[in-house]
Amino acid sequence: MTEPPLFGRLPEQYFTRILTAVAAARSEPGPPVLDLGRGNPDLPPPAHAIEALRAAALERTIPMHGYPRFQGEPALRAAIAERYRLDHGVEIDPDREVAVVPGTKTGIMFATIAAAGPRDGVLLPDPGYPDYRSAIALAAAREVALPLAAGAGHQPDLDAVPLGERDRARLLVLNYPSNPCAVCAAPGTFDAAVAFAHAHGAWLLNDLAYGFLAFDGRRAASVLETPGAREVAVELWSPSKIYGMAGWRVGFAVGAAELVGRIRTLVDHATAGVFTGIQRGLEAALRGDQADVAERRDVYRRRRDTLVATLREAGAEIDAPEGTFYAWWRPPDGVTPEGLLRDHRVGVAPGEGFGARGAGWVRLSFALPDADLAEGARRIAAAVSEALGGRARSALS
Numbered sequence: 001m002t003e004p005p006l007f008g009r010l011p012e013q014y015f016t017r018i019l020t021a022v023a024a025a026r027s028e029p030g031p032p033v034l035d036l037g038r039g040n041p042d043l044p045p046p047a048h049a050i051e052a053l054r055a056a057a058l059e060r061t062i063p064m065h066g067y068p069r070f071q072g073e074p075a076l077r078a079a080i081a082e083r084y085r086l087d088h089g090v091e092i093d094p095d096r097e098v099a100v101v102p103g104t105k106t107g108i109m110f111a112t113i114a115a116a117g118p119r120d121g122v123l124l125p126d127p128g129y130p131d132y133r134s135a136i137a138l139a140a141a142r143e144v145a146l147p148l149a150a151g152a153g154h155q156p157d158l159d160a161v162p163l164g165e166r167d168r169a170r171l172l173v174l175n176y177p178s179n180p181c182a183v184c185a186a187p188g189t190f191d192a193a194v195a196f197a198h199a200h201g202a203w204l205l206n207d208l209a210y211g212f213l214a215f216d217g218r219r220a221a222s223v224l225e226t227p228g229a230r231e232v233a234v235e236l237w238s239p240s241k242i243y244g245m246a247g248w249r250v251g252f253a254v255g256a257a258e259l260v261g262r263i264r265t266l267v268d269h270a271t272a273g274v275f276t277g278i279q280r281g282l283e284a285a286l287r288g289d290q291a292d293v294a295e296r297r298d299v300y301r302r303r304r305d306t307l308v309a310t311l312r313e314a315g316a317e318i319d320a321p322e323g324t325f326y327a328w329w330r331p332p333d334g335v336t337p338e339g340l341l342r343d344h345r346v347g348v349a350p351g352e353g354f355g356a357r358g359a360g361w362v363r364l365s366f367a368l369p370d371a372d373l374a375e376g377a378r379r380i381a382a383a384v385s386e387a388l389g390g391r392a393r394s395a396l397s
Contacts, residue, residue, distance in 0.1 A: 009137040014130035014353040022347040030345055034376040036364045037337075037349040039179070043299060043367075045244045045285065046292040052249075056277030068273035071264055072100030072252075076279045079235075079286040080252055088222040091252050099263040102274050104209060104238035104251035106263035107263070109135045109272075111234055111253060112171060114262035115203040116141040120170040123161060126355035127154075127328075129179050129207065144169060146169035147357060154328075155189050158196050166200050174209040177220050177323030180354050180363040184218050184322045188225040195348045197232040203259055204229070209238040212293050214323035215301045224255055230368075232257045237368065241325070242293060243285045250274050250282050302365035307377045314381035315388045325363040334387030336360055344379040 077094035101107040112135035176185035206223035234255035240246035351361030
């Protein structure tokens with residue numbers, strides 16, 4: 001049978017490729033393979049959120065175990081609005097400006113489909129999260145690269161967008177703190193993006209998946225704090241990283257009522273909501289003591305420091321990540337993802353999977369237990385020492 005055109009448009013699932021390579025290495029004899037390539041949080045959700053989910057699951061009622069409200073529980077939407085008011089000083093209408101989605105990855109797909117149609121331009125950060133391209137394929141839209149140059153602190157260069165593409169763009173995507181670049185939005189970045197959206201009739205999507213995982217006194221602002229953003233911007237918020245709820249598959253979009261309304265319509269037709277017990281757990285996390293978030297951030301900061309110090313001691317040049325639980329690193333000549341996995345049994349995420357400007361870089365995750373992270377860093381440092389030592393010997397010969 002003929003395959004529908006959609007399947008020809010979809011890119012290879014990047015993270016499946018990484019997992020497959022790691023699984024193949026694990027099937028070979030040798031020391032345990034340590035996977036620093038995947039961003040799978042290893043810290044559990046807050047205890048009060050788990051308890052709220054458990055209590056809900058034990059309710060023997062049809063309202064709990066029947067079909068959930070498609071648009072999310074009113075109490076959860078109110079908790080989302082309250083969190084934004086407390087954290088960002090932004091007043092959100094829980095009835096018009098909140099969409100509860102079954103995972104923020106689904107939210108990316110829905111937001112893109114809601115904003116862009118066939119052949120419309122979508123400006124994607126390069127380097128950027130690979131699954132943005134999957135959303136473009138589902139929308140039958142066109143990717144337009146938005147350069148994030150290392151020399152500019154991995155901030156978007158909107159002036160680099162070709163003139164002919166600016167008015168054809170229907171969606172501009174940002175992601176700060178950045179996956180994979182591990183930087184926070186610089187002053188003026190959101191202002192420029194909001195101004196671009198207004199000037200060119202585009203929507204703006206900020207993927208705030210790592211919102212509270214910013215280090216060294218930095219604060220990850222919401223794009224909705226920017227004047228003028230409420231008319232053109234939607235923000236995605238992920239408890240997967242912030243609360244360790246990756247397997248719960250719940251998240252939300254907030255912001256411009258028109259675009260949020262379209263996302264809600266897609267939820268009605270495609271997913272029919274999220275289990276009410278999971279919504280109860282997320283509500284408890286949002287309303288409860290946020291000390292767990294601060295502790296989680298401190299764990300990741302400490303692991304960041306271990307990774308960076310170990311690689312620097314081996315002679316590697318690596319910037320200290322400003323946020324997320326990744327490091328974005330250009331290894332020296334002679335250190336490759338394939339060699340690290342084959343010779344040192346460490347998996348990393350090759351940078352080219354994040355866009356053309358990721359070539360020559362790798363993403364390192366520190367979302368794994370302290371001992372595994374320390375050992376993985378030690379193995380990478382050994383590879384760096386070998387490469388730099390070989391270079392020095394070549395220079396002397």
